[in-house]
Structure formats: C-alpha cells, structure tokens
Amino acid sequence: MAEQAKGGAQARTAITPTRDEDYAQWYQAVVRDADVAEMSHVRGCMVIKPWGYGVWEQLQRTLDREIKKAGAVNAYFPLFIPLSYLEREAAHVEGFAKEMAVVTHHRLESRDGKLVPTGELAEPLIVRPTSETIIGESMADWVQSYRDLPLLLNQWANVVRWELRPRVLLRTTEFLWQEGHTAHATHDDAMEYTLRILHDVYTRVVEEDLAVSVIPGEKTPGERFPGAENTYCIEAMMQDGRALQAGTSHYLGQNFSKAFNIAYQTAEGGQENAYTTSWGVSTRLLGALVMTHADDNGLRVPPRVAPHQVVIVPMLRKEGAEEVLAYARRVADELRAQTFAGGRPVEVLLDDTLYEARDKKWKWVKRGVPLLLELGPKDMANDGVSYLRRDQGPAQAVRGSRADLVAGVGALLDEIQDAYLAQARAYREARTRRDITTFDAFKAYFAEGGENAGAAGQPGFAISKWCGDEACEEKARDLGVTIRCLPFEQSGGEGPCVICGRPATVDAVFARAY
Numbered sequence: 001m002a003e004q005a006k007g008g009a010q011a012r013t014a015i016t017p018t019r020d021e022d023y024a025q026w027y028q029a030v031v032r033d034a035d036v037a038e039m040s041h042v043r044g045c046m047v048i049k050p051w052g053y054g055v056w057e058q059l060q061r062t063l064d065r066e067i068k069k070a071g072a073v074n075a076y077f078p079l080f081i082p083l084s085y086l087e088r089e090a091a092h093v094e095g096f097a098k099e100m101a102v103v104t105h106h107r108l109e110s111r112d113g114k115l116v117p118t119g120e121l122a123e124p125l126i127v128r129p130t131s132e133t134i135i136g137e138s139m140a141d142w143v144q145s146y147r148d149l150p151l152l153l154n155q156w157a158n159v160v161r162w163e164l165r166p167r168v169l170l171r172t173t174e175f176l177w178q179e180g181h182t183a184h185a186t187h188d189d190a191m192e193y194t195l196r197i198l199h200d201v202y203t204r205v206v207e208e209d210l211a212v213s214v215i216p217g218e219k220t221p222g223e224r225f226p227g228a229e230n231t232y233c234i235e236a237m238m239q240d241g242r243a244l245q246a247g248t249s250h251y252l253g254q255n256f257s258k259a260f261n262i263a264y265q266t267a268e269g270g271q272e273n274a275y276t277t278s279w280g281v282s283t284r285l286l287g288a289l290v291m292t293h294a295d296d297n298g299l300r301v302p303p304r305v306a307p308h309q310v311v312i313v314p315m316l317r318k319e320g321a322e323e324v325l326a327y328a329r330r331v332a333d334e335l336r337a338q339t340f341a342g343g344r345p346v347e348v349l350l351d352d353t354l355y356e357a358r359d360k361k362w363k364w365v366k367r368g369v370p371l372l373l374e375l376g377p378k379d380m381a382n383d384g385v386s387y388l389r390r391d392q393g394p395a396q397a398v399r400g401s402r403a404d405l406v407a408g409v410g411a412l413l414d415e416i417q418d419a420y421l422a423q424a425r426a427y428r429e430a431r432t433r434r435d436i437t438t439f440d441a442f443k444a445y446f447a448e449g450g451e452n453a454g455a456a457g458q459p460g461f462a463i464s465k466w467c468g469d470e471a472c473e474e475k476a477r478d479l480g481v482t483i484r485c486l487p488f489e490q491s492g493g494e495g496p497c498v499i500c501g502r503p504a505t506v507d508a509v510f511a512r513a514y
C-alpha cells in the first residue's frame with residue numbers, strides 16, 4: 001500500500017507508482033503485483049504466473065471455439081525449421097533474419113569440468129519465429145486436388161524471436177500464440193477467409209471477451225508481414241495513448257505456395273498454385289488487457305476472461321469461525337449454480353487460505369477479480385452479503401441480501417463486462433483527433449508533453465488523410481509516429497495529406513505504438 005497526497009486530498013493506491021507518476025513503471029508494477037507474469041532469469045523470456053495464465057486459458061478457450069466455428073482444425077508442427085526452408089521465400093527470411101534463434105549443435109561434452117557443445121549439425125535448425133515455411137512444406141504434400149481445398153489449419157504453440165529490448169508480455173524472446181495457416185483454390189476464397197478471421201474471430205473475441213475496443217483496418221505496404229500481399233490488423237489504444245497491435249491476418253497470395261510448391265489439380269485437369277493465408281494472436285493480449293483496464297489499484301479483469309468471476313473472502317474471528325465459513329460455502333455453492341454471458345457457469349473461489357482477510361482482500365483487488373465478497377458474522381446474521389465491484393472503486397462496498405445477489409449475479413457480471421468495453425471505447429474516442437489536417441498541427445499533436453498530452457503525457461490517435469506515398473509515411477516515422485492502419489471505416493471525401501498537403505482520399509490512423 002502506498003500513500004500519496006494529490007491536490008490536497010489523501011488518496012491511497014495499491015500500485016506504486018501511479019499511471020500519472022510513471023506509466024512504464026506502473027505497467028511493470030501491475031504485471032508483477034497482479035500476478036500476471038514476470039521476466040525470468042533467462043534473458044528476454046518471461047514466466048506467465050497462474051493468474052495470468054488463467055486469463056490466457058479463458059481467451060484460448062473462446063478463440064479456439066471461434067476458430068473452429070470458422071472451419072479450421074488444430075494440428076501441431078515441429079519447433080525446428082531447417083534453414084533451407086526459410087531461404088525459399090526472400091521477403092519472409094529478410095523480415096525475420098535479425099531475430100532468429102539458431103541451433104547449430106546437437107550434443108554436449110564435458111571438458112575440464114565444463115559442458116561444451118559439439119556435434120555440429122550439417123544444416124542449422126531455426127527455432128520457429130512463425131510457421132509459414134514448415135507448414136507450407138506439409139501443405140505441399142497434403143494438397144493434391146481441388147477437392148483438398150480449402151485446407152484450414154490452426155496451431156497453438158510457442159515461438160521465438162530474439163528480442164534486444166524485451167518488455168514483459170509485449171516483447172519477449174519467447175511467447176505463446178495461435179497461428180492459423182490456410183490454403184485455398186482461389187484468390188477470392190483466401191481473401192474472404194483472411195477477413196473473416198479478422199472480423200468474426202479476432203475483432204469479436206478481443207472486444208466481447210477482453211473488452212478491448214479495436215480499430216480494424218489494413219496495414220500499409222511498409223508495415224506488412226514479411227512475405228504477405230496484404231496484412232490486416234486490429235489496433236487498440238493503451239492508457240498512455242499509444243497503439244498496440246492486438247492481432248493480424250495476412251493474405252499471402254501465391255508467394256508461399258510457389259516457394260513450397262503447394263499446387264493442386266483443378267476440376268478441369270490443369271495445375272494451379274494455391275492461395276494461402278496466415279493469422280495470429282498472442283500472449284501480447286495479456287499486455288493489452290493490463291494497459292487497457294488496469295488502474296492505480298491493480299488489474300481489472302473483465303468477467304468473461306477472469307479465471308474466477310467471484311472470490312469470497314470470509315472474515316473469520318476466533319468465535320463463530322466455523323459458522324461463517326459454512327455460510328460462505330453455502331453462498332459460494334449458490335453462486336456457482338448461476339450463469340452469465342449467455343449460459344456460462346459462474347466460477348467462484350472461496351479463499352480460505354491462512355492470510356489475514358485484509359491482505360486477501362487487497363490481493364484480489366490487485367488481481368482484478370470482477371466481484372469480491374467479504375463475508376463476516378454480521379452478513380451471516382442478516383442473511384446478507386457485502387461485495388466490491390472491481391469496475392468501481394475499492395472503497396465502494398455494496399451491501400445487499402444474499403438472495404438478491406444470487407438471483408442477480410449473472411446480470412451484474414454482464415453489466416461489469418459491458419462497462420469495461422464502454423470505458424475502453426470512450427477513452428479511445430476522447431483521445432482521437434479527426435481534425436488534424438496540416439503537418440504543423442500534426443507535429444504539435446505528437447510532440448512530447450505537447451498541448452494534447454493526456455494523463456501519461458502522451459497524445460493519442462490522429463485519424464488524418466494520407467496520400468499513399470511511402471515518403472510521407474517515413475516522415476511521420478521520423479517523429480516516432482507510424483500509420484497503424486488504414487481503417488475499413490473511411491470518412492470518404494478528399495482532403496490534404498496531413499504530411500505533404502497534396503490531395504488525398506484515404507484516412508489513416510497515426511499513432512505512437514508499442
């Protein structure tokens with residue numbers, strides 16, 4: 001517990017520093033104090049702690065269900081990729097070359113008490129940074145005829161990209177993700193699927209479950225995935241106004257099918273290369289969760305991705321402890337029989353660990369459980385309950401009857417879920433400017449600590465016109481600002497390119513980004 005004086009009033013926060021004091025440090029503190037993850041002793045690699053992993057499991061479950069609804073099935077491919085596979089697609093290998101982990105030996109020998117790698121491999125193996133190449137190699141075997149298409153695959157896996165500047169959950173050398181890889185007979189079918197995953201799976205799950213509001217759109221050629229013809233993405237705004245790419249879906253055209261000979265016989269008996277796609281979301285979404293919903297008292301987890309929607313902390317004194325515990329168990333069982341989110345059972349944890357009730361309360365506030373019940377002898381005597389809604393301040397305890405809470409818990413959790421999404425949306429809208437039309441105004445907006453500095457001293461998004469010239473994009477990049485996407489929702493009409501002033505018709509989302 002930190003105590004801080006602000007504006008003359010005493011405010012207490014569970015996380016130090018606060019967002020306003022030091023956003024970067026606040027982020028690290030929430031990730032640590034909410035038991036989401038921590039950087040390990042292995043450079044650049046993180047440990048995802050049980051509470052954080054529990055959130056990931058909720059996300060995984062929903063994503064997996066939606067991916068399967070879209071027709072894809074799960075499979076698993078090797079962690080190691082022969083170097084020669086990567087060499088086959090020039091743009092792809094160039095994009096990942098600088099961050100590869102390379103296995104060159106297969107044995108250890110003891111020499112003078114030290115272990116030394118020996119047994120050099122004839123061909124080095126790459127620890128997968130992504131699996132287009134190794135899956136492409138299998139697809140070439142599996143696809144023979146037009147009847148084999150579409151081939152819709154998904155893999156849940158870890159990947160390795162050697163990070164020079166690691167940051168927990170956002171940029172780590174190893175992370176977890178799902179990667180979808182599909183092959184189609186036609187351009188249209190592949191393109192439709194690329195967009196279907198972006199809209200029906202990623203946008204929906206990230207907004208409806210994670211309660212993170214996103215802008216879907218297309219990346220500029222300069223920001224595309226290496227080897228893709230089109231890259232589509234969803235971009236979210238964090239509480240310091242920076243953008244975070246929350247998911248991508250790539251249309252790969254015939255680039256990989258030509259490199260890996262994924263060819264099929266057409267109905268007419270001809271030979272044709274398939275059209276492929278790939279798409280992924282990762283444990284980076286946990287970073288997005290923290291940066292979207294956490295506050296100065298810790299994480300706030302939307303009910304649909306919370307490992308438990310309700311935690312009960314019994315207030316046990318020496319006298320009557322057994323009775324209070326029995327009452328707490330009864331309330332837990334009654335709540336477990338309820339559902340929310342259109343039929344999901346309410347998960348309830350009764351925290352009967354031996355810590356002081358007050359410490360337990362703050363632990364769950366910091367972890368961000370949606371509903372925290374504190375049950376003591378008084379509640380029991382009144383057949384009542386006291387609870388905290390994590391979407392409201394930790395000082396605002398609600399008292400009510402046990403029966404009312406049990407009957408209303410599903411609706412209450414749905415209300416909390418909606419509140420989080422509404423807050424995230426309102427925050428982004430408030431920090432988005434659509435009226436910046438000149439480069440001078442653009443520079444002023446994105447200047448450090450400029451007139452538009454928000455809570456964390458940063459601006460937000462600018463949705464302005466862009467002429468399509470890469471030179472203009474580069475000029476923005478010099479200011480530390482990138483085009484996050486060309487949003488699908490376009491305002492229409494013509495205006496000056498915000499960088500060069502020439503006539504332009506396309507809206508672009510400009511922002512600093514993670």
Ligand SMILES: [Zn+2]
Binds near residue numbers: 501502
């Ligand atoms: Zn321009």
